[in-house]
Amino acid sequence: MHPYRSHTCGALTKAHEGETVRLSGWVHRKRDHGGVLFVDLRDHYGITQVVADVDSAALPLLEGLRVESVVTIDGVVKARSAGTVNPNLATGEIEVFAREATVLSRAEELPMPVAGEQEYPEDIRLRYRFLDLRRDTLHANIVKRTKVISDMRRRMEGAGFTEYSTPILTASSPEGARDFLVPSRIHAGKFYALPQAPQQYKQLLMVAGFDRYFQIAPCFRDEDPRADRLPGEFYQLDLEMSFVTQEEVWETMEPVIGGVFEAFAEGKAVTPIGSFPRIPYAEAMLKYGSDKPDLRNPLIIRDVTSEFVGSGFGLFDKIVSSGGTVRLIPAPNTAGLSRKFFDDMNDWARSEGHAGLGYVTRKGGEFGGPIAKNHGPEKMAALFDALGLGPDDGCFFAAGKEEQAAKLAGLARIRVGEQLDLIDKDRFELCWIVDFPFYEWDEDSKKVEFSHNPFSMPQGGIEALTSQDPLTIKAFQYDLVCNGYEIASGSIRNQSPETMVKAFELVGLSKADVEERFGGLYRAFQYGAPPHGGMAAGVDRIVMLLCGAQNLREITLFPMNQRAEDLLMGAPSPAEPKQLRELHLRVVEPPKG
Numbered sequence: 310m311h312p313y314r315s316h317t318c319g320a321l322t323k324a325h326e327g328e329t330v331r332l333s334g335w336v337h338r339k340r341d342h343g344g345v346l347f348v349d350l351r352d353h354y355g356i357t358q359v360v361a362d363v364d365s366a367a368l369p370l371l372e373g374l375r376v377e378s379v380v381t382i383d384g385v386v387k388a389r390s391a392g393t394v395n396p397n398l399a400t401g402e403i404e405v406f407a408r409e410a411t412v413l414s415r416a417e418e419l420p421m422p423v424a425g426e427q428e429y430p431e432d433i434r435l436r437y438r439f440l441d442l443r444r445d446t447l448h449a450n451i452v453k454r455t456k457v458i459s460d461m462r463r464r465m466e467g468a469g470f471t472e473y474s475t476p477i478l479t480a481s482s483p484e485g486a487r488d489f490l491v492p493s494r495i496h497a498g499k500f501y502a503l504p505q506a507p508q509q510y511k512q513l514l515m516v517a518g519f520d521r522y523f524q525i526a527p528c529f530r531d532e533d534p535r536a537d538r539l540p541g542e543f544y545q546l547d548l549e550m551s552f553v554t555q556e557e558v559w560e561t562m563e564p565v566i567g568g569v570f571e572a573f574a575e576g577k578a579v580t581p582i583g584s585f586p587r588i589p590y591a592e593a594m595l596k597y598g599s600d601k602p603d604l605r606n607p608l609i610i611r612d613v614t615s616e617f618v619g620s621g622f623g624l625f626d627k628i629v630s631s632g633g634t635v636r637l638i639p640a641p642n643t644a645g646l647s648r649k650f651f652d653d654m655n656d657w658a659r660s661e662g663h664a665g666l667g668y669v670t671r672k673g674g675e676f677g678g679p680i681a682k683n684h685g686p687e688k689m690a691a692l693f694d695a696l697g698l699g700p701d702d703g704c705f706f707a708a709g710k711e712e713q714a715a716k717l718a719g720l721a722r723i724r725v726g727e728q729l730d731l732i733d734k735d736r737f738e739l740c741w742i743v744d745f746p747f748y749e750w751d752e753d754s755k756k757v758e759f760s761h762n763p764f765s766m767p768q769g770g771i772e773a774l775t776s777q778d779p780l781t782i783k784a785f786q787y788d789l790v791c792n793g794y795e796i797a798s799g800s801i802r803n804q805s806p807e808t809m810v811k812a813f814e815l816v817g818l819s820k821a822d823v824e825e826r827f828g829g830l831y832r833a834f835q836y837g838a839p840p841h842g843g844m845a846a847g848v849d850r851i852v853m854l855l856c857g858a859q860n861l862r863e864i865t866l867f868p869m870n871q872r873a874e875d876l877l878m879g880a881p882s883p884a885e886p887k888q889l890r891e892l893h894l895r896v897v898e899p900p901k902g
Contacts, residue, residue, distance in 0.1 A: 509764075757815055768784060
């Protein structure tokens with residue numbers, strides 16, 4: 310017999326009754342029933358109940374062990390009686406009567422529990438991540454993550470893509486976040502950068518004639534953390550294709566991403582492959598107040614600016630006459646709710662930094678609230694009828710400059726949907742957001758900046774760059790969104806050197822700047838570059854959605870904390886003076902206070 314196990318802790322069934330077996334694993338739980346000890350033995354594959362009584366030589370040893378000690382058990386498989394079968398375990402029809410036990414590793418007193426799913430402080434969970442990873446949900450999430458990535462690879466290869474690895478030590482690239490810099494020992498005063506994405510390399514692969522590239526790529530960005538973005542590193546399904554239109558990118562990737570969701574949805578509905586809605590950016594901002602809308606939420610925002618031109622409601626009239634916007638967010642079937650629901654929404658809007666959230670109540674066709682009173686019941690009834698709102702529906706209003714009103718309306722749409730329980734949690738709703746603006750106005754720098762990927766092709770090409778107002782130019786850029794999360798982003802690339810230079814000139818960079826900053830790509834485009842495009846899908850966010858987790862730390866092996874610290878390994882840490890001398894560096898302490 311194998312020195313450690315004849316079976317795993319998830320393998321034994323009633324068919325093994327009477328067999329002598331050997332199991333190894335961790336002591337998950339212990340239950341002492343007065344002379345009869347029940348031990349749940351756990352390994353990667355499952356749990357088996359082990360029984361030891363006064364007739365078992367293993368009893369004294371098992372009684373003295375702490376949970377999470379590692380043991381080997383020799384015993385006989387017995388069928389459980391009908392009343393003691395555990396339907397929640399794959400091994401629930403049997404138990405193993407322990408004949409002998411050997412301790413492989415004794416556990417000290419635990420700093421945190423492993424059995425159970427109770428909440429525990431994050432700093433303890435991350436410092437003792439090796440214990441945290443033993444817990445059922447987190448362990449299962451990590452296993453699902455590996456299966457999702459494996460499924461992605463299989464689907465990409467089936468679609469004719471080949472996986473290529475790109476460099477980790479590279480040059481800084483304008484991906485919209487801070488780089489992690491790596492000092493060079495050989496080249497004093499110079500630095501490598503860890504790639505924010507393999508953007509330039511994958512485009513160079515297309516110029517090199519590789520046609521269809523993909524990679525499960527590690528990416529590094531020195532960003533502040535949030536629930537759907539970890540500090541430091543993340544992984545993406547990175548891909549690029551030659552001789553394609555953006556429609557072909559969508560048609561190629563819907564079966565891949567949609568197929569992954571279908572494979573791991575566990576009964577939840579998924580938007581059918583081939584029918585992902587394609588929503589222009591401007592429409593998304595109008596209807597949903599966001600470029601990553603949650604389509605499970607049925608609420609649609611309406612622009613009602615024209616309704617309040619010269620109206621009896623002075624505040625809105627003033628906003629509209631000064632160029633502002635008024636957006637309406639429906640609140641269906643709220644006649645049975647108290648005024649407090651509407652007042653709480655107004656207070657919430659103020660807590661988010663906005664001036665407030667106006668509202669109108671309606672019960673049995675009768676309107677309530679100061680907006681309805683000032684605007685007049687006839688006008689309000691006509692507005693409700695035009696928008697398809699019923700006699701027991703209320704609504705909220707977001708007013709102000711267009712960008713501010715859209716943002717508040719989008720946040721209010723989410724909150725109303727949640728408060729009224731309108732969101733179907735058993736669905737994965739996917740859509741493409743398309744026709745992003747190529748440029749945007751930066752209020753801080755008082756100039757035009759790229760709004761998305763600077764390497765994208767503007768719609769209309771160089772003619773649009775030379776003849777249109779930059780803020781009216783759209784790009785061949787697109788995002789894939791699921792349940793309110795951006796899970797992928799991509800574009801058709803700008804492979805023309807002349808168009809590339811002109812695009813950067815509009816944000817204040819010269820031809821010399823382009824040659825200096827993006828010399829490799831710029832040179833490559835002068836030697837025969839095919840039309841190409843692609844995208845990158847966030848592996849971490851996709852897995853988070855499929856696992857039903859609320860935070861990326863719940864699907865990541867060894868994440869950092871909110872302060873970008875690895876509490877397990879103690880990173881970041883000071884460098885030794887010798888290391889600093891070799892790298893030609895000196896640490897300058899930040900000013901105190």
